[in-house]
Amino acid sequence: MGHMIKNFFIALRQIFIGDRSYYLWVAFLSFFILLGISAYIDQFNRGLITTAMRDQVSWGLYISNFTFLVGVAAAAVLLVVPAYLYNFKPIKEIVLFGELLAITAITMCLLFIIVDMGQPLRAWHILPVIGAMNFPASLLAWDVVVLNGYLVINVIIAFYVLYRLSIGKEYSMAVIGPLIILSIPWAVSIHTVTAFLYNGISARPYWNASILAPRFLASAFCSGPAIMLILFQIIRKRSEVEIDNRAIFKIAELIAYAMAINLFLLGAEVFKEFYSGSIHSYPMTYLYFGLHGKTSLVPWMWAATLFNITAFFLFLFPKTRENFTTLNLGCVLIIMGVYIEKGMGLVMPGFVPDTLGEIYEYSPAMSEIIVTMGIWAAGALLYTLLLKFAVPVYTGKLRFETKERAGHRT
Amino acid sequence: MGKIKKDREGIHCDRRTFLKGAALGLAGTALPLNKADASFWEVFFQKHFREMNEAEIKKVLERLEKEYEQKYKKAIKVGNEKELPGVLFGYGLDLSRCIGCRRCVYACVDENNQSRDPQIHWITVLRFKKGEKWVDLEESEKYYNPELVPEADYFYMPVQCQQCENPPCVRVCPTQATWKEPDGIVVVDYNWCIGCRYCMAACPYGARHFNWAEPNLKPEEINLQTHYLGNRPRSKGVVEKCTFCIQRTRNGRYPACVEACPVGARKFGNLLDPNSEIRYAIEHKRVFRLKEDLNTYPKFYYFFAYGV
Numbered sequence: 001m002g003h004m005i006k007n008f009f010i011a012l013r014q015i016f017i018g019d020r021s022y023y024l025w026v027a028f029l030s031f032f033i034l035l036g037i038s039a040y041i042d043q044f045n046r047g048l049i050t051t052a053m054r055d056q057v058s059w060g061l062y063i064s065n066f067t068f069l070v071g072v073a074a075a076a077v078l079l080v081v082p083a084y085l086y087n088f089k090p091i092k093e094i095v096l097f098g099e100l101l102a103i104t105a106i107t108m109c110l111l112f113i114i115v116d117m118g119q120p121l122r123a124w125h126i127l128p129v130i131g132a133m134n135f136p137a138s139l140l141a142w143d144v145v146v147l148n149g150y151l152v153i154n155v156i157i158a159f160y161v162l163y164r165l166s167i168g169k170e171y172s173m174a175v176i177g178p179l180i181i182l183s184i185p186w187a188v189s190i191h192t193v194t195a196f197l198y199n200g201i202s203a204r205p206y207w208n209a210s211i212l213a214p215r216f217l218a219s220a221f222c223s224g225p226a227i228m229l230i231l232f233q234i235i236r237k238r239s240e241v242e243i244d245n246r247a248i249f250k251i252a253e254l255i256a257y258a259m260a261i262n263l264f265l266l267g268a269e270v271f272k273e274f275y276s277g278s279i280h281s282y283p284m285t286y287l288y289f290g291l292h293g294k295t296s297l298v299p300w301m302w303a304a305t306l307f308n309i310t311a312f313f314l315f316l317f318p319k320t321r322e323n324f325t326t327l328n329l330g331c332v333l334i335i336m337g338v339y340i341e342k343g344m345g346l347v348m349p350g351f352v353p354d355t356l357g358e359i360y361e362y363s364p365a366m367s368e369i370i371v372t373m374g375i376w377a378a379g380a381l382l383y384t385l386l387l388k389f390a391v392p393v394y395t396g397k398l399r400f401e402t403k404e405r406a407g408h409r410t
Numbered sequence: 411m412g413k414i415k416k417d418r419e420g421i422h423c424d425r426r427t428f429l430k431g432a433a434l435g436l437a438g439t440a441l442p443l444n445k446a447d448a449s450f451w452e453v454f455f456q457k458h459f460r461e462m463n464e465a466e467i468k469k470v471l472e473r474l475e476k477e478y479e480q481k482y483k484k485a486i487k488v489g490n491e492k493e494l495p496g497v498l499f500g501y502g503l504d505l506s507r508c509i510g511c512r513r514c515v516y517a518c519v520d521e522n523n524q525s526r527d528p529q530i531h532w533i534t535v536l537r538f539k540k541g542e543k544w545v546d547l548e549e550s551e552k553y554y555n556p557e558l559v560p561e562a563d564y565f566y567m568p569v570q571c572q573q574c575e576n577p578p579c580v581r582v583c584p585t586q587a588t589w590k591e592p593d594g595i596v597v598v599d600y601n602w603c604i605g606c607r608y609c610m611a612a613c614p615y616g617a618r619h620f621n622w623a624e625p626n627l628k629p630e631e632i633n634l635q636t637h638y639l640g641n642r643p644r645s646k647g648v649v650e651k652c653t654f655c656i657q658r659t660r661n662g663r664y665p666a667c668v669e670a671c672p673v674g675a676r677k678f679g680n681l682l683d684p685n686s687e688i689r690y691a692i693e694h695k696r697v698f699r700l701k702e703d704l705n706t707y708p709k710f711y712y713f714f715a716y717g718v
Contacts, residue, residue, distance in 0.1 A: 047646035049623035058610040118605015118647025125585040140584035203614035279546040356616040357547035
């Protein structure tokens with residue numbers, strides 16, 4: 001028991017070890033978190049009227065971010081598959097950082113759901129037994145199950161590995177092997193269920209297309225790894241963690257394949273909508289060309305398309321893929337492209353035009369943007385603190401006290 | 411003396427409430443600290459409407475009446491009339507008569523205690539240009555505002571909750587806060603709704619409305635005869651919708667919109683009664699239901715009694 005308390009403080013102390021830039025970074029994030037909290041308190045008191053959402057467009061920036069981040073979380077699987085199943089060593093060594101990213105992304109997802117709720121204090125109504133979870137009828141109930149399950153799985157794997165390393169022992173695959181195997185279909189499921197959440201709604205023709213779930217997965221496998229590639233380079237630069245270039249280039253190659261599929265699926269959708277030209281093509285017409293003179297999303301959608309296509313070619317050719325300038329350019333383009341595509345490009349056309357034909361052009365209110373930035377800052381802070389603990393354990397600088405070791409010393 | 415003591419108790423309770431709230435994580439802003447509100451936890455832990463027994467429901471209704479009296483200084487009756495046996499409500503709307511005057515819209519607001527600011531309307535009247543594309547609703551105009559109705563080149567179609575037999579909104583609700591009653595009315599438990607708005611995404615008829623802000627309702631505007639599942643005052647952050655005026659129709663009256671219509675375009679009755687007006691309309695007129703391709707089976711029938 002004494003050891004546990006002591007170890008807890010050893011872990012806690014890590015948070016306070018850092019140079020000037022670390023403290024500046026934390027202060028920078030805290031500033032945005034506090035701004036976000038104050039905007040949220042105002043929203044809580046006055047209601048969601050502080051946002052730009054209305055009956056016509058009843059989901060907006062929050063749910064868009066939620067959708068994007070489910071994709072980021074799901075993409076951790078992209079690292080797990082080659083790492084463990086094919087024993088590709090360079091990636092295996094860095095899977096841990098991907099899992100921590102998944103934990104962060106899911107936490108942010110849950111925050112985005114909470115800030116989107118009209119009655120957040122009643123969140124417990126969605127739980128089984130004490131609440132009245134509408135399972136299996138409601139896909140949102142499914143989402144609660146799979147997201148929380150995914151969070152638990154990743155927390156167990158990451159912290160078990162870290163714990164074993166911190167007491168100077170190898171982790172046992174017999175213990176986490178089954179969990180890792182489970183996490184692969186589970187990661188696919190969080191994204192599939194989230195896609196089905198939209199997909200199952202016959203009232204919204206844009207969502208009610210079977211291509212939605214596959215496209216969701218394909219674009220997630222682009223944006224998630226792109227974020228990881230950037231994080232890996234930062235981690236490598238800022239600590240003694242060694243990340244093999246081969247791992248980075250391999251992931252970039254996988255992104256190229258995922259983007260190829262994503263673009264193909266987009267093309268399939270564009271063909272079907274515009275060739276058949278039924279009234280169900282209105283949402284997509286609104287996205288890419290505008291409808292009845294309402295064109296606010298048009299530049300964004302073309303930019304996203306351009307970003308994604310450019311990034312695809314950057315990742316396709318080994319020459320640009322293995323050059324860090326073009327690699328990072330590709331990563332940034334993909335993150336922006338998929339963020340637009342998954343956010344505005346997916347949630348908005350479900351509501352525009354609305355079920356009675358009205359076009360309400362939504363663009364997020366300042367208060368919504370501030371809350372959103374607050375949650376992103378909270379996510380960045382969480383990931384920073386997780387790394388603050390995980391990196392020294394990983395490099396062997398941080399070791400916990402154990403009975404044996406305490407014994408050795410005396 | 412007695413009053414002071416009571417106040418003290420109030421403060422004490424407040425502090426405890428506050429600490430508990432803090433433990434829940436979302437404290438502070440969440441709690442009505444200005445009113446020493448002992449019923450906060452009673453409200454917080456209120457059970458799902460359909461899981462309460464008669465005694466529990468009675469207690470909740472009394473508490474709500476007390477809450478409303480404090481808030482609006484009016485004696486509001488919150489009823490819980492059950493469905494009538496052998497009744498399945500159905501609605502008919504004669505498009506050949508409708509003149510687009512929106513009297514139904516405002517009669518509904520008065521009857522059902524909707525927020526006046528921001529405005530919430532359970533009925534939307536759509537205007538269409540004659541001779542143009544119609545049924546996809548894409549060309550409709552919701553905000554028409556002429557000097558006089560009806561206008562020569564236009565016709566009108568009011569849309570409200572279609573009380574689907576297969577309601578997509580009920581299926582998607584993650585907390586079972588909305589359901590279809592045995593007499594076919596789709597209702598919402600405003601004290602159970604978490605405000606996720608999934609039902610609004612799922613409704614093909616734009617019939618569900620959200621309280622984006624605390625509803626504004628002047629005491630003198632309130633309809634004092636209410637139903638728990640119907641027109642009782644709502645709070646911010648919950649979804650509401652047309653209930654065929656459950657507080658009226660379960661007591662043998664017509665919905666307010668039916669009574670308000672100056673041209674008799676609105677028909678209402680029991681679908682299970684072969685002699686009802688609604689059954690007559692369905693059997694003798696050319697009826698259709700909105701977006702039938704979605705298999706929602708609305709109990710709201712549009713028809714044309716005569717040609718124009």
